[in-house]
Structures are given as C-alpha cells and as structure tokens.
Amino acid sequence: MRFFDPRHVALTVAAVFIVWPATASAQSDAAQVAVEVEEWTVPWPESRPRDPYVAPDGRIWFVGQRSDYAAVFDPATETFERFDLGAGTGPHNLIVADDGRVWFTGNAASHIGILDPETGFIERIRMPNRAARDPHTLVFGKPGTIWFTVQGGNFVGRLDMENHAVDLVQVPTPNARPYGIAVDSDDRPWFAEFAGGKIGTVDPTTLELTEYPVPASDGRPRRIQVDEHGDIWYVDYSRGELGRMTPDGEFEAWDAPAADASRPYALGIDDLDRLWYVETGPSPNRLVGFDPEVARTISVTPIPSGGGAVRHMTFDPENGALWFGTDANTLARVRVPPATPTS
Secondary structure: OEEOOHHHOOEEEOOOOOOOOOOOOOOOOOOOOOOEEEEEEOOOOOOOEEEEEEOOOOOEEEEEOOOOEEEEEEOOOOEEEEEEOOOOOOEEEEEEOOOOOEEEEEOOOOEEEEEOOOOOOEEEEEOOOOOOOOEEEEEEOOOOEEEEEEOOOOEEEEEEOOOOOEEEEEOOOOOOOEEEEEEOOOOOEEEEEOOOOEEEEEOOOOOOEEEEEOOOOOOOEEEEEEOOOOOEEEEEOOOOEEEEEOOOOOEEEEEOOOHHHOOEEEEEEOOOOOEEEEEOOOOOOEEEEEEOOOOEEEEEEEOOOOOOOOOOEEEEOOOOEEEEEOOOOEEEEEEOOOOOOOO
C-alpha cells in the first residue's frame, strides 16, 4: 500500500454551467439545476481510475484499471492510498461491504477478489466455468449476496459472500455483452445487454433469465439503474437516449442533449430518483441531469478536465453527492441540489 500527502493532490473546481433543455419541445424558460464539479487528480498517471464506491466510513474506493490497483480517497484530508492487486488483474469494478472488505472484479484474470485493507491480504475467487473469463460489474443483492455481469463470457452471476459459491446463468442471446447491473427491492437483478439490445433480469429463486428487447433494433443499452417505483432506467449508447422500462416491459425514451452524438455512458440515480448521466461524445464530456417528475433535462454541465470517458458513477446519499472517475485521470464529486426548481 502507498500513502500520498494532500500536497501531492491537484484540485480543480468547475464553474457552474446552466444550459438548455433536452428537446425542442421542452419549455425554453424551464428552470435549470446548477451543479458544481470538483475533480482531484489521481496521483498514478494514466491509470484509468474508475467505478468509485462510497465505503461505510465515507471514504471513496476505486480501481485503476490500467495499473492493477485498488485505491481509497479520503475527502476530509484529500489523500489517496493505493493497494496493488497484481500484474494482469485488470480490475474493472469494486464494491465495499459493511465490514470494510473490498470486493473487486479481476476482469482480465477471471476472478472476483476480496481485499482486506487492514492487512493488504487478497483472496481470489475463480470462476467455476472457464468461459466466464471477464467478471465485469458487481452489485450487492440481499445480505450476503453479490450479483455480477460477465461481459465477454456472456453470463450473469451470483456470489455467496460466506462460502464463495458462484452461480452462473448463461445469457441466451449470443454475444449479448451483459454490462451494467442493478438490483431492485425484491433482490432481482436487472442488467443491460450492450450488444444484445435488450434488458435482462434473473429470478433470484429459480435463476430463470428473461430478456426484454429495447424498441429500436440499433439500441445499445449500457448502464442501468432502478428507481424507488421499480422502474428500470438505462442509457442507450448508440442512440443517445435515456430510457425507462417498467417491470412488465413497457418502454419510453428521451433524447440526450447531444442526441445521437451523445454517447451516454455512466448513469447514476439520486435520492429524489433524478437520473444523472455523462455524455462522452462531446468534448469536454458533459454531466446531464434528468428529472422524471417533470420529464425533462434539468442540467447540463461540462466536466472541467474534459473527462475523456466517464464509465460508471455512484451516489452518496449521506452527502448528496455523485462520484465518478474519468479517463483524464481524475476522481470527481458533484453535489446535487436537494430539489428541482420549477419553471
């Protein structure tokens, strides 16, 4: 592990940008939400910091995909600490349990790892099927359970955190590339089939998998969230849309501000069920806010570092903040407002 003094951390703060509604039909005088993007330069160059997660102690964990590490950032002291995971791990994603242990995907090494930050010890859980070569994104299910996607291997998996048993469910659509995943209040995982053009789900009791094709044949859903009503939200990377699907398979979609040039990628949801996503097509990348209550875009903010690509984000309800990593080698925080203004 390595420690870094806050004097070695560069901090940049974005100006506030208040901009346009998402579609031509939206009212031109619609009130906008002002947000501020703070970014800290990660002290390991070109390491692709990504997929941050807010730990129970309030610190922010993330992986360095290109440099085979997990790291933790303390917002109070603005310091970073690094844990090397081993050459060739290719970590893609992590989540942090209540006991402080860090669970991560060894995307390039066919395993899910468990890091004990107190000792630095790493335990690796190998996939029971060699075809499940690239565990992708992890999410907690009911206590003691983790659900995850296996992108190239074309599986959705469930992991028992106590005995490390792994169930793998094959996605029936060939080369579907299961990607983002979220779990609803009934412990049912929902996942995006990036190349399959579908939203999938698995029955947690029977492990039966069901797929719902998105309406457009060229649709490419990438990241996914579930709101408090049980509706499934996703970003469509190829079409430049934010989509919503009800649990019974009804779809609706809204154009992103940059439309088909948007390339929306990371997707988050706050405690008011507002959706936040990043347009990676424009340069600089832009953070977009959308409020389902008024069915319109409420904020568009350029990312000061440029972003390069923002691949995943998480919401910290304790502090009302979104966190994400960028390909510009920064870790970013966005404090969202407690309410959406009316026009």
